[in-house]
Amino acid sequence: MSKNPTVELKLPILKNMELIATQTAEVLSKHMGLSEEKSGEISMALIEACINAFEHSNSKEGIFIHFITSEENLTVKVIDQGIGFDASEIAIPDIENKLKTNERKRGWGIMLIKELMDSVDFVSDSSGTTLTMVKNKDKNE
Amino acid sequence: MSKILNIEEPNGLVIISTQGYFNKDLGEEIQKTITDFINKGTRSFILNLSQSNIVNSIGASIIIEVIESLQEVDGDLAFCELAPIVKKTFKIMGLTKYCKTFSSQSEALEALS
Numbered sequence: 001m002s003k004n005p006t007v008e009l010k011l012p013i014l015k016n017m018e019l020i021a022t023q024t025a026e027v028l029s030k031h032m033g034l035s036e037e038k039s040g041e042i043s044m045a046l047i048e049a050c051i052n053a054f055e056h057s058n059s060k061e062g063i064f065i066h067f068i069t070s071e072e073n074l075t076v077k078v079i080d081q082g083i084g085f086d087a088s089e090i091a092i093p094d095i096e097n098k099l100k101t102n103e104r105k106r107g108w109g110i111m112l113i114k115e116l117m118d119s120v121d122f123v124s125d126s127s128g129t130t131l132t133m134v135k136n137k138d139k140n141e
Numbered sequence: 142m143s144k145i146l147n148i149e150e151p152n153g154l155v156i157i158s159t160q161g162y163f164n165k166d167l168g169e170e171i172q173k174t175i176t177d178f179i180n181k182g183t184r185s186f187i188l189n190l191s192q193s194n195i196v197n198s199i200g201a202s203i204i205i206e207v208i209e210s211l212q213e214v215d216g217d218l219a220f221c222e223l224a225p226i227v228k229k230t231f232k233i234m235g236l237t238k239y240c241k242t243f244s245s246q247s248e249a250l251e252a253l254s
Contacts, residue, residue, distance in 0.1 A: 016142065016162065016164065018197070019162065019195075022195070036225075037225060037226075040224070040225060040226030040229075041226060041229070043195065043226070044195075044196070044226050044229075044230055047195070047197050048197065048198055051197060051198070051199065093234075094235070095205060095234060095235030095236065095238065095239070096235070098205055099205065099208065099209055099212070099239075100209065100212070105202040105203070105205040105206055106198065106199060106202045108198035108201070108202065108233075108234055109198055111233065112198055112230060112233055112234075115233045116229075116233075
């Protein structure tokens, strides 16, 4: 493995396939010397990103995941060739609004990704979506 | 891959221990189990997730429905032995505002009995 490897995966849209992506993330996090806490946060964010792409992209081609390592950070891109979405239409979930109402209990994915990663960016149009998320290394890692 | 590993009924409460990925399937299995016990009169539940160190928001969302069901009967749910990322996820989602968390099952049992 080179010092700053890049890994590319193509995942079929099948149940629990997101766990394959987390295994890759764990190996790369360890290679980079990231803490277990950060490794867990990356895996969790990745699970949510994969599930969003599986459920909402309507892609027929599976999804692509690119892991790009550097001295400073791990960048993960989750790419689908689906129908795209408008991030401004995604409501911020609140458990108090969800309890005792008919509001859908789900819809936490993007909030979790933003909370767990250091930076998150979406580029989306009718030809697909690329989610780019970054976890930075600390100076002592 | 994921399942309910064990169900114990000490001191009038129910402890459910799980194994594997806490996804939609496991969430629904937990929900069904708790609903069955609620219908039989149990009101206090402990969910031991020591062997489920990976979760997704779909599984965790089902816990919101469980909390709703327990609120209707004045019941409660507590978590114990959560992996750090599971605890953090539950905290971000607000689940820990409605469910106490304990570092060990014995600690949870002592507090809820």
